[in-house]
Amino acid sequence: MSIKDRLLEVNRRIEAACQRAGRRPEEVNLVAVTKYVEIGTAREAFDSGLRHLGENRWQDAKLKWETIGDAVWHFIGHLQTNKVKDVIGKFPYIHSLDRDSLADEMNRKAVALGICVNAFVQVNVSGEESKYGLPPDELFRFAERLADKPGIRVVGLMTMAPHEAQAEATRPVFRELRRLRDELNARNILPYIASELSMGMSNDFEVAVEEGATWIRLGSVLVGHQ
Numbered sequence: 001m002s003i004k005d006r007l008l009e010v011n012r013r014i015e016a017a018c019q020r021a022g023r024r025p026e027e028v029n030l031v032a033v034t035k036y037v038e039i040g041t042a043r044e045a046f047d048s049g050l051r052h053l054g055e056n057r058w059q060d061a062k063l064k065w066e067t068i069g070d071a072v073w074h075f076i077g078h079l080q081t082n083k084v085k086d087v088i089g090k091f092p093y094i095h096s097l098d099r100d101s102l103a104d105e106m107n108r109k110a111v112a113l114g115i116c117v118n119a120f121v122q123v124n125v126s127g128e129e130s131k132y133g134l135p136p137d138e139l140f141r142f143a144e145r146l147a148d149k150p151g152i153r154v155v156g157l158m159t160m161a162p163h164e165a166q167a168e169a170t171r172p173v174f175r176e177l178r179r180l181r182d183e184l185n186a187r188n189i190l191p192y193i194a195s196e197l198s199m200g201m202s203n204d205f206e207v208a209v210e211e212g213a214t215w216i217r218l219g220s221v222l223v224g225h226q
């Protein structure tokens with residue numbers, strides 16, 4: 001199956017989920033996660049109209065980033081502080097901002113380059129030990145420290161749900177992330193609204209869309225899994 005055909009099918013499923021939730025499909029943005037596939041497949045994704053591409057390791061992303069220069073790149077994986085210099089300036093979106101030391105380093109690098117990075121604060125809503133992300137009860141204190149960093153714009157929150165055999169079981173995680181976003185904005189901690197929710201993967205994106213996802217990150221279902 002070509003990526004174009006997969007994209008048609010994914011869009012059909014997004015539209016159906018939006019219909020169930022009373023949302024407009026234009027509110028849902030797609031990041032094609034190319035971490036599993038080679039350059040040729042990543043290129044096919046881009047040529048199929050997928051402008052936003054996601055990777056989780058700079059070493060693996062490098063060649064694709066250099067080759068597919070017109071894509072909008074999203075860094076979706078855990079980011080080590082000593083790797084910040086590699087990705088800031090190349091990936092306009094970082095989905096994994098989850099600690100003070102990383103925020104300081106990202107801000108330092110962005111300011112040095114004269115840019116502002118779009119960041120999602122990653123929250124470990126499920127509390128799984130294997131997952132990165134900030135504990136939910138640290139979110140507001142963390143956001144206070146981000147509020148005055150000129151190199152970082154918090155566009156919203158990101159989470160990963162546990163892998164469930166039944167996607168429906170992920171719903172409370174996505175619902176809680178939405179609630180945290182709403183409370184963050186209601187408290188006026190940031191001097192702007194952080195409206196985005198990066199949540200939903202191949203296994204659970206329809207539930208995430210029903211719960212308000214504005215960015216879904218799709219690998220296997222969209223570009224395949226080599």
Ligand SMILES: *Cc1c(COP(=O)(O)O)cnc(C)c1O
Pocket residue numbers: 033035056076077160201202203217218219220221
């Ligand atoms: C790999 C990955 C994805 C995509 O995973 P699929 O299940 O293949 O859609 C999404 N988000 C993050 C953070 C990932 O690491």
